[in-house]
Amino acid sequence: MKKQTINGYLLLMPAMLLICILILGPAIKTIYQSFFDMRTQTMALGYNFVNFENYKKVFQDEYFLKTLKWTLQFTCISAFFQMIIATGLALLMNKEMRGQGFIRLVILLPWSIPVIVSGIVWTKIFSYNGVINTFLIQTGITSQAINFFGVSLNAKFAVIVAEVWKSTPYLSLLILAGLLIIPKEYYEAAKIDGAGSIKSFIHITLPCLIPTLSVVLLFRIIGLMRSYGLMVAMTGGGPGGETQTAAMYAVDTFFRYGKISYGSAVSVVMLLVSALISLLFVNSLQSKVA
Amino acid sequence: MKKIALLLMAAVLIVSVAGCGSPNPTTEEKAGDKKDEVVTINYYGKPDTDFEKKVVADFEKEYPNIKVNYVELAGGSNEKLTTIQTVLQSKDATIDVFAADVTWPAIFIAAGWVTSLDDLLKEDISNGLLDEYIQSALGAFQNNGVTYGLPYISNAGTFYYRADLLEKYNKEVPTTWEEVVDTAKDILEKENNPDLVGYGSAWKQTEGLTCAVMEHFWDQGVYIYKDGKADLDEEKIEAALQGMYDMIYTDGVALEATPTFGNGDVREIMQAGNLIFSRDWISQAGKFMNPEINTVAEHMGIAPVPGGNTLGVWGLMISEYSEHKEAASLFLKYRAGKVVQIEQASAINQLPAAVGAFDDPSVIEAYPAAKELLEVMNHGEPRPLTPFYGEVSSIIQVETHSMLTKGITPKEAAANIVERISQVIH
Numbered sequence: 259m260k261k262q263t264i265n266g267y268l269l270l271m272p273a274m275l276l277i278c279i280l281i282l283g284p285a286i287k288t289i290y291q292s293f294f295d296m297r298t299q300t301m302a303l304g305y306n307f308v309n310f311e312n313y314k315k316v317f318q319d320e321y322f323l324k325t326l327k328w329t330l331q332f333t334c335i336s337a338f339f340q341m342i343i344a345t346g347l348a349l350l351m352n353k354e355m356r357g358q359g360f361i362r363l364v365i366l367l368p369w370s371i372p373v374i375v376s377g378i379v380w381t382k383i384f385s386y387n388g389v390i391n392t393f394l395i396q397t398g399i400t401s402q403a404i405n406f407f408g409v410s411l412n413a414k415f416a417v418i419v420a421e422v423w424k425s426t427p428y429l430s431l432l433i434l435a436g437l438l439i440i441p442k443e444y445y446e447a448a449k450i451d452g453a454g455s456i457k458s459f460i461h462i463t464l465p466c467l468i469p470t471l472s473v474v475l476l477f478r479i480i481g482l483m484r485s486y487g488l489m490v491a492m493t494g495g496g497p498g499g500e501t502q503t504a505a506m507y508a509v510d511t512f513f514r515y516g517k518i519s520y521g522s523a524v525s526v527v528m529l530l531v532s533a534l535i536s537l538l539f540v541n542s543l544q545s546k547v548a
Numbered sequence: 549m550k551k552i553a554l555l556l557m558a559a560v561l562i563v564s565v566a567g568c569g570s571p572n573p574t575t576e577e578k579a580g581d582k583k584d585e586v587v588t589i590n591y592y593g594k595p596d597t598d599f600e601k602k603v604v605a606d607f608e609k610e611y612p613n614i615k616v617n618y619v620e621l622a623g624g625s626n627e628k629l630t631t632i633q634t635v636l637q638s639k640d641a642t643i644d645v646f647a648a649d650v651t652w653p654a655i656f657i658a659a660g661w662v663t664s665l666d667d668l669l670k671e672d673i674s675n676g677l678l679d680e681y682i683q684s685a686l687g688a689f690q691n692n693g694v695t696y697g698l699p700y701i702s703n704a705g706t707f708y709y710r711a712d713l714l715e716k717y718n719k720e721v722p723t724t725w726e727e728v729v730d731t732a733k734d735i736l737e738k739e740n741n742p743d744l745v746g747y748g749s750a751w752k753q754t755e756g757l758t759c760a761v762m763e764h765f766w767d768q769g770v771y772i773y774k775d776g777k778a779d780l781d782e783e784k785i786e787a788a789l790q791g792m793y794d795m796i797y798t799d800g801v802a803l804e805a806t807p808t809f810g811n812g813d814v815r816e817i818m819q820a821g822n823l824i825f826s827r828d829w830i831s832q833a834g835k836f837m838n839p840e841i842n843t844v845a846e847h848m849g850i851a852p853v854p855g856g857n858t859l860g861v862w863g864l865m866i867s868e869y870s871e872h873k874e875a876a877s878l879f880l881k882y883r884a885g886k887v888v889q890i891e892q893a894s895a896i897n898q899l900p901a902a903v904g905a906f907d908d909p910s911v912i913e914a915y916p917a918a919k920e921l922l923e924v925m926n927h928g929e930p931r932p933l934t935p936f937y938g939e940v941s942s943i944i945q946v947e948t949h950s951m952l953t954k955g956i957t958p959k960e961a962a963a964n965i966v967e968r969i970s971q972v973i974h
Contacts, residue, residue, distance in 0.1 A: 298637065299935035302660035386805035387816060407752070407808035408953045496753030497807065498950025513630045514938035516655060518637070 285529075292523040298516030305519070312523035322524060324499070325507040326531075332414070332503065333482040336421045341475060343422065344429035345467075349459075351430065352437045369427035377491025380420035381407075384492075410500040413493050417501055420488055425481070429474050436470025437463070476539040483532050504528050587875045588615040589644035591883075592632065594701075594862065595620040596896045603891075607882050614875045625649045625755065636661040636867060643867045644876040645883075648697060650688045650861045650930060651937050657691045658935035663866045665695045668877035680886060684928035685861040685901045696865055698884035699901035701892070703860035704928040705763055706921075708818065708826045708836055711849035713739070721851045722825070725767050725791050728854060732801040732824050741822075746801030748814040749827040751792075753949040756811065758941040759858040760827060761948050762931055764788040767855030772940065773932035778973045786962035789951055793958050807952040819843060827853055829860060830921050834897050837916055850920045856929035861901060901925075936972045943968045 292312050296305045316322055351362050368376065383389045384406040391403040406412045444462045453461070486505040489495060495502030508528060512521025593600050604616045621628040629652060635643050636656070648656070656662045669677060673695070678686060681699055689697035709721060713735050722728040732746030750756040765772060770784040795802040803809075815832065817823045821844040828836075839845040864880045866873055882888065889900035893911040899921060905911050906922045915921055932940055943965060951961035 298633065298655060299658040301637075302658070385813060386803070386808055387813065403805065405805050405808065408805055410953070410955070494753040495946075496949050497953035498753070498955045499946040500955075509630070510938070510942060513633055514626060514942065515936070516633075516659075516938065 288522045288525055291519050292526050294519045296518035298518060301518075308519070312520050313527070315520065316523050316527050321499070322504065322507055325502050325504045328414075328501065329483060329485065329504040332418065332421070332485060333479055336418050336425075336482055337475060337478050339418075339422045340426045340429055340478060341471065344426045344433055344474070345471070347426065347430035348433035348437055349463075351434050365430060366427045368423050369425070369431075371424070373424065373487035374491045376420060376424045377488045380416065380423070380488075381492050384416045407493055408497055410497055413497055413501050417489055417492055420492060421482070421485070424488065425478065429478060432474045432477070433467065433470060436467050436474075440466045472539060476536060479535055479539075480532050483528065483535070586613055586615055587872050588617055589870070589872050589875050589879060590617045590619055590642055591879060592619045592621050592643050592646040593883075594628075594647045595622065596898075599892060599896045602895075603883055603888055606888075607879055610882070611875075611878060614878065616879055621647060636869065639869050641867070641869045641871045644870040644872055645864055645866055645880050647700075648689075648863050648865045650859050650863070651941070653689050653691070653696055653863070653865065654933050654935045654937055656865065657696055661868050662696045663868045663870070663873055665697070665866070665877065665880075668866070668873060669881060672881060677881075680902050680904060682901050682903055682922070682925045682928070684859060684926060684930070685863075688859060688861055688930045688933070689863045689865070697863040698880060699861045699863040700884040700889060701862040702899040702901040702921075702925050703829055703831050703862070704857040704924055705759055705853045705860070706828055706830045706833065706857060706924050707851045707853045708828055708832075709849045709851065710824050710844065710847050712844075712847040713824055714849070721849065722854060723852075724854045725764060728825055729791075729795060729799050729801055733799055735824055736801065743822045745803055745817055745823050746799075747795055747825045747827075748802065748809065748817055748823045749806065750809050750811045750814055751807045751949070751952055752810045753807075753945050754810070755941060755945070757948060758931065758944050759860070761788070761792070761944055762858055762929070763827070763853050763855040764792055765855070766929060767791075771932070772944075772969065773934045773973055778970060780966045780969060782962050782966045785965055786958055789948065789958040789961050792948070793951060796952070797954075807949060830899055830924060831860075831897070833899075833917055833921060834915055850917050850924070852924050852927050857924050857927050859928040859930045861928075863901075899925075934973050939972045940969055943972070 293307060293309060294305045295308045295311075347365050351358070351365060355361075371379075381388075385391070386403050386405070388406075390406075394400045395403060404412065406416050440463065444466070445458055448458045448462055484505045485503045486509065489501055489503050489506060493501045495506055504524070505528065508521055508524040511517050511524055515521070591604070600618055600620075604618050607616060608614065621631060623631075628647075629649065632643065632646055632648070632652075636659070653662070666673060678695060682702060685699035685702055686695070689695060689699060707721075713719075714721065714731070717735055717738060719731050719735070720727075722731050728747060736744060736746050749760050751760060762772070765785065765788050768781075768784040768788045770781045770788065771779040773779060796804055796806055805813075811828060811832075814823070814826055814828065815835075818826045818828075818836070819842045833850060835841045836848050837845055842848065864884050866876045866880060870876050884901075886900070886902040886904050889902045889905045890908045890911055892898045893900055893905065893908075894914045897914065899915060900906065900911060903922070906918045912918045931937065934940060947956070947961045947964045947968070950956045951958050956964070
């Protein structure tokens with residue numbers, strides 16, 4: 259092996275070591291635990307190997323399936339709006355104009371706010387005595403406050419709005435990076451050929467941006483599948499468990515209920531679902547790039 | 549140049565390996581019997597301004613051979629539980645003493661993660677140490693006559709009412725939920741004030757909802773878990789849930805948005821003078837009695853919650869995996885002692901759990917209604933003391949909240965609660 263290659267591997271070692279200890283280790287432990295019947299409450303008495311029993315239970319667990327369904331709905335709807343708005347914001351940030359620095363700062367501001375703080379702020383906005391209800395009542399649009407967190411559909415709408423607001427700026431930043439690497443010559447050539455801005459966008463910007471958009475969408479989907487903090491801060495999973503995500507269910511099962519093995523199995527299933535989605539995207543991404 | 553680069557790489561490797569080593573800072577300082585040996589213990593406590601740091605400094609002055617490393621337990625009760633559970637589950641000796649919420653001891657005792665204080669504080673206990681505490685609060689940290697922790701912060705569900713309105717209409721303070729509804733309905737009708745609300749409680753889908761629901765269950769004589777077995781009378785549970793449902797949708801004494809209210813939302817209405825009855829916590833008493841915060845502070849009355857006052861006590865426990873149990877027990881005894889509890893009342897507005905502290909002038913100054921609050925604490929009821937409490941509470945929360953937001957009927961909610969809890973505790 260070349261000396262340069264050895265040096266390369268040596269440089270990778272610290273990062274690999276940390277990945278092994280902090281990511282791979284816990285992941286293997288979680289998978290291992292999922293094949294036993296470990297419970298916090300009965301740990302002192304020992305535990306047994308139960309094969310795939312926990313996984314069978316996971317797929318028969320109506321509460322888990324309910325949280326999984328909501329997580330998928332939440333992921334699809336949020337990702338859809340986030341991608342559209344983020345692309346628009348990225349195009350705006352890419353435009354040469356006065357005050358661009360200020361525009362970028364304002365767009366990126368929500369991203370810099372911690373999730374829990376965002377959740378609390380949006381709770382105040384949507385709550386019974388909140389900003390929206392006060393505005394609606396004082397302007398005479400409605401006579402009664404809208405019950406945002408007490409009605410399933412309203413609560414789901416509220417958390418999706420908060421999620422889109424919170425994460426779109428980050429996506430727009432990633433898409434902006436993709437926009438910046440599109441060669442300016444393409445646009446100049448299109449201009450000479452008489453293409454307008456809409457045609458340039460459809461025939462140059464969008465095709466060149468597709469690999470970036472695929473990666474951004476992949477990141478977002480994986481992130482949304484693990485949604486936890488925003489829901490905890492805004493609804494606590496309510497009304498009646500309607501906004502409880504699969505990640506919340508996994509944490510509750512593992513920590514609050516003390517079902518170590520079953521909670522591990524739920525987490526592994528979630529990992530597999532995320533991995534499956536990621537694989538689909540990586541394949542489509544590779545074909546696009548090719 | 550290459551040699552320097554290689555040397556740097558090796559250094560980075562060594563640092564990263566060292567950084568991933570044992571997180572236990574006490575391993576080098578094993579507890580010893582020798583008096584001159586310094587022992588370091590780790591205390592995972594509730595965060596506050598600077599009070600805990602002061603307590604630690606005072607303790608270290610008194611016990612120069614014990615150093616206390618204070619670690620702030622961040623987040624809400626669930627996040628704190630997650631932190632503690634992660635460490636104890638891995639049998640890590642990093643935690644010596646820790647602050648525990650009232651619902652945790654049952655879980656930790658069953659798991660064998662906490663150590664009994666009966667031997668560690670044998671002499672103090674035989675000298676009457678346990679008699680110094682409010683018995684309902686202490687009971688949450690005991691199991692089969694064995695003591696696993698000492699309470700140091702009191703809290704319980706408390707019933708606040710507008711004494712002026714009750715007096716105006718010649719009404720008694722209600723002692724049942726039925727009386728609460730009747731009294732509120734009557735006052736609302738006579739006052740004819742569209743902003744006035746009869747009853748408020750934090751019924752958002754959180755642990756607070758379980759606390760509130762339990763008080764309705766107790767009023768019907770159903771305990772969910774009592775004397776080591778399930779206590780699930782479906783009819784009584786349904787009656788309790790129907791009562792909560794009717795408060796909103798039939799009697800109209802509670803707002804339709806009540807199931808979305810956290811404590812803060814209810815307090816806003818109360819402090820604006822628009823609430824007749826409020827179910828809140830003892831810890832709020834100081835603020836409710838403060839005219840700078842509450843516009844109707846001089847009219848506030850305090851009484852036990854109809855049905856019972858849910859305990860919200862915090863105590864201190866010692867990890868079974870601690871390598872310095874004796875030093876830890878000395879700190880536990882000091883932090884949960886009467887003297888520090890008296891200080892905490894005025895310093896951080898946390899009500900003591902030691903009975904003697906309630907007579908102290910500084911506590912009475914911080915809590916003018918200290919006598920009534922002690923009475924409330926004496927009637928404190930623990931939530932179901934089962935190791936499976938987390939799951940039981942979650943079932944109660946989800947089913948009740950579904951019912952309160954009209955997803956299911958009280959009858960369906962009661963049936964679901966009985967069916968699902970029966971599968972968890974037998």
